[in-house]
Amino acid sequence: MIGERVLSLGVLAVLGGVALLAAATDEPFTITLATRVAILALAAAGLNIALGLGGLVSFGHALFFGLGGYVMGILAFHAQTYTPLDLGLFEVAGTKSMPLIWLAAVAVSALVAIPVGLLALRTSGVYFIMITLAFAQMFYYFTISWSAYGGEDGLSIYVRNGFPGLNTLDPIQFFGLCFALLCVVLWLSARLARSPFGLALGAARQAPARAEAVGFDPMRLRLVAFIISGAIAGLAGALYADLNRFVSPAMFGWHLSGELIVLVILGGVARIIGPVVGAGLFVMLEHFLGQVTDFWQIWLGLILLVIVLYARGGIVGLVSPRRTGHG
Amino acid sequence: MADPVLEARGLSKSFGALVANDAVTLDLRPGEIHAVIGPNGAGKSTLIAQLCGALRPDSGEVRLQGEDVTGLSVAQRARLGLARTFQVSALAMEDSVLENAVLGALGATGSPWRFWRAALSRPTLVAQAEAALDRVGLAEARHRRVADLSHGQRRQLEVAVALTLGPRAFVMDEPMAGLGSEGSADLTRLLDALRHEAPILLVEHDMDAVFALADRISVLVYGRVLMTGTVAEVRASAEVRAAYLGDAA
């Protein structure tokens, strides 16, 4: 039995430690893997706000992940081709600056999350699962045939975007950025979970009638959670695109939405550190099982089954069972 | 006579061919406990749902402190000062007792849009919540998970959350249901005192409690108000006896 705070700090320390150790021993690919973990964890942490705190099973969070990716891709594409981006009413220049790209990714994802959330939240249960999937699929098919930005081929960005004062081409520095953002978002979501908003959102999930009876509109609480959740996933998408220096419609794919859910459940639903544990385990499984057999996905599937059936609280739930709601 | 705090004026509601409420008119005046009784299926739940905003009436209106709130949602009515308890506990089961009570206190502030400081480290909210828990006798249990509480304790918590709202009026849906005799007695004492803070519309099956507490009683039968009167009047009514007590006796 380990306290959640200790566990969280420990897990983050391990992730950071692995990357630093890899940097010290000149194993850049291990840093890349750690960066992948950090970014996927960030996306899953976003999803965890909707799914864990809000009880909104979004099967379409790849929508926001992809949007973030495309915001990065489009802005950087226009910067690298020195062409302005025509937004209809006005033109903006592309940019290779990470902070600006992040801001744009968060803003665009949040803006798209508003109408998507308004429509999707009219439904619940399986309908919600499916309508969120449908929205992601719409963007998937749209980007596949959107030839201006590469269609299915996607967009390559030749040089990773920059961050003031850092050399982002250096794997460990880029990892540092992603890791720092992850820590900030985890810290924010821990605060969010305990905040009045988190309390109200939790009530709206567990007993919507209660939330209403004390004067809160559960729909609005869920919408705000969905928007925050989407914005974080969008930020993660922009980072993921920068990790790969590439975006493609695959970022909108339903497999990715499924994987994000897998990460959250693997780690433990509504647990702050859950997404990091889930992402770490997933990337390790993918990496090490793949070395053992061509048919590694069979084993991945079986391991997932065991976890769903026998470890309901995910890995974090095994190590640190929850005592009170926001303990 | 003071103006009524909560009023139902000619509320009618049908589900298909079933008429659940038929022109129900009653009011809740300051300082009183107004009990609504009636056999199962008399339309009590439908009435509560319409008063609180979960159901739109087919016709008629609901007034809260003289204002027409018929078109308002549950949440909007709650913010105007209508607090309710549920027949089947509606509580955040994974959260602690204190958190549930703080939720009510938060509701009283009117805004959940605070994202930063933890709810449990806001002294005013916690103080309000603890005071309410104290009054219902749950102070000791405040750090327990609701899921681990006994049925009776959950009933108490229902009332406590309503208390934290500091409302203008209470609507209580069978708060005594499933309580032992001791629990009922405790709650009866609490409600007795509470009526002076805000009047209570009490839907209850426990006749001992009703007769002990109610200033007035409305008898609902087949969706209609058979009569409204004092305890003595209701007890004396042959009509009520025939339609309701007679059946029960």
Added chain:
Amino acid sequence: MSLILVIEQILNGVQLGVMLFLMAAGLTLIFGVMGLINLAHGSLYMVGAFAAAAVAGVTGSFLLGLVAALVAAAAAGALIEVTVIRRLYAADHLDQVLATFALILVFSEGVRWVFGSFPLFLDIPAALSGPVTLPGGIEYPLYRLVLIGIGLAVGLGLWWLIERTRLGIRIRAGENDREMIAALGVDISRLYTLVFALGAALAGLAGALVGAIQSVQVGMGEPVLILAFVVIVIGGIGSIRGAFVGALLVGLTETLGGVFLPAFFGLFTDPATATSIGASLASMAIYVLMGVVLVWRPTGLFGVRA
């Protein structure tokens, strides 16, 4: 665009819809009775197609292939029901999504492990191949007409099964009140296995029938799974009638959208752009349809009101 072409395209839409109905019927039945959201339904479709291709390849008989598809898919369905699915009935949708997502991985790679990475061959039986001439001079493939017929027959059969048989009574009771039918002495877990296997067999049948005119390959179940979900969400989850109407709507939207949207844009722009934009919009059309239906009726056309 001639009237005959329009009629032929409508026929194509109906045929696609009927095929989707076979998939969606099993999916919606399983959801209606057990409350389970089964992402692995597409895998059962794939199992059916592979079993049919393998058996037809060895025996040369399409009919035996169909039988094999039914048996293999039903057996695979019963197997996963007993080992995995029945532990999920009480779980929330989230766990169901994850567990059945995991099953997709196992099935897809498992089939690849057994059959290899190349597509298999499965052909239309000679008696059903080639076109026939319909009234009005429409040349239409006989096999597709047979598909429409089989789909309608299965639809009728399901209706009969559910409305008119003892098993149907139990299934309907299972949808409404689990405790009640358990109290009546019906072995609920056997009933569930049976319903799940029935749904799986429908998916396997669809896989085998469609496999004859499509590519029998690993992953073939995924696109059709998503379409089937769109169908049951539009129709209202749990409703067989809704699945039927939803399937026809989706089939017609998909087919007619692909044909008419490019033509529509051709009125405004040059042909190449029109084809491209039209095709893009056509690929999104069914999701737009689903969105519109859900905004209008949040529990689908024939769904139970929440």
Added chain:
Amino acid sequence: MKKLLATAAALALGAGVASADVKVGMITTLSGGGAGLGIDVRDGFMLAIEQSGRDDIEVVIEDDQRKPDIAVQLSDKMIQSEKVDVLTGIIWSNLAMAVIPGAVAQGKFYLSPNAGPSALAGKGCHENYFNVAWQNDNLHEAAGAYANSVGYENSFILAPNYPAGQDALTGYKRFYEGEVAGEIYTQLGQTDYAAEIAQIRASGADSVFFFLPGGMGISFLKQYADSGVGLPVVGPAFSFDQGILQAVGPAALGVVNTSQWSKDLDNAANAAFVESFEAKYDRLPSLYASQGFDTANLLISAVEKADVSDADAFREALRAADFDSTRGDFAFGPNQHPVQDIYAREVIQEGDVFTNKVIGVALEDHSDAYAAECKM
């Protein structure tokens, strides 16, 4: 991610373990839907390495799962951790676009055994990028040329709505001189073509050109054959490849397709390749296997001439393309894409097996449309 360390040294047992001089990273698709193509490229490639008997070429193989993001991460791994000199193996254009620009910018050589997106043939060409297969448009252009040669005057053309599909129709129209009866973009991954076939029937076309790779082509051909439309069909080799022909079956018989390779091409290198491939893997080689085989032989020819650490010399050695290609004559154009004959093949049945037979040359010494834009 599948990892295979296949060192030729392991074959030359007892020769002592020489440290490999050239390290090759192969990123290809070994699991999921498109695994057949990657497996063929890998097997062809490894066959050539094995036959060379060289112990100084080490190949690291990883599975990209047909996912661009995985491919990029593998390329990072190959470059950063494995420190490979040469990358190869990618099957799909979208994965190629994700990996190649970054890899060559970091000074690695990339030899493409399959994908040839136009963006990398024209303005985006690079001195370290060599395409050993074809530029994506090539086979479509040849199909257009073939259509002219047999007198088609009104073609109906269709392809999926994605960049390679758009390139395909453009490529066909670049050489085809007749009328276009209709032009359709289908959905990527579409499985039912009834609507398109109805449009073909109604269009009054005299021929059909289609580019529908993988399972899409199988579905289309089966449905087309069953529809009784019966117009002649021409297409690139991708839907008539050895790996999938068996799944199409009789529906493909008689269809003409264009390819830079065929198993009956009459040259010594090809005969030896077909025989040894069949002997080793117990199946007929495919187009992709031949491309993998040629890619490895190109690499071997360069390793024989130059040290990979001398990038300029190694590049010159690659440019010379001094190896016996299974396609006969093979040379690189100025953009380091193939200049080669492209044949018209017809699908035939040999016993139980469906395969292709060369019926003529569609385009001779064909280069590509983008070479002029390449400033190297």
